[in-house]
Amino acid sequence: MGIKTIEKAQSHIKQTEDKWVKIRQILNYLGINNSEIMKPQEELLNKWINVYKFDIQLIKKACDICFQRLNRADFKYIDGILSSWNKNNLKTLADIEKKEANYKSSQANRNFNSSRSQEVNPLKFNNFEAREYDYDSLEKKLLGWDKDD
Secondary structure, three states, rough: OOOOOHHHHHHHHHHHHHHHHHHHHHHHHHOOOOOOHHHHHHHHHHHHHHHOOOOOHHHHHHHHHHHHHHHHOOOHHHHHHHHHHHHOOOOOOOOOHHHHHHHHHHHHHHHHHHHHHHHOOOOOHHOOOOOOHHHHHHHHHHHHOOOOO
């Protein structure tokens, strides 16, 4: 690891301790109280904390979204959310809330526009003439009143 001085060793120990404190916070938030986690889970947590450099609150927000959508903790799903945020350079809760607000307003506009387009454009089945019936004569035939007895 290239650690040759006491200062570097102490710095490495502090970084490792800080990383594990954050990992424990996230695991406790997810309801995972095991003392050991699997290597893939540790790698994902390390990626979120050290590679993406996300704040704990941001990771908890992704966990909340996962719970809302799946009703369970799913590391890959959370990783997908956080990877998307990292790709879109969303680094704060304010960034996330702004993006969600923009998404909701665009969805509302899309739904409004699609409902308007359905009113303007007739369906494919409306391109024929409807049949016209004389319901009174049909009722008489059905009841047998049309026959002269």
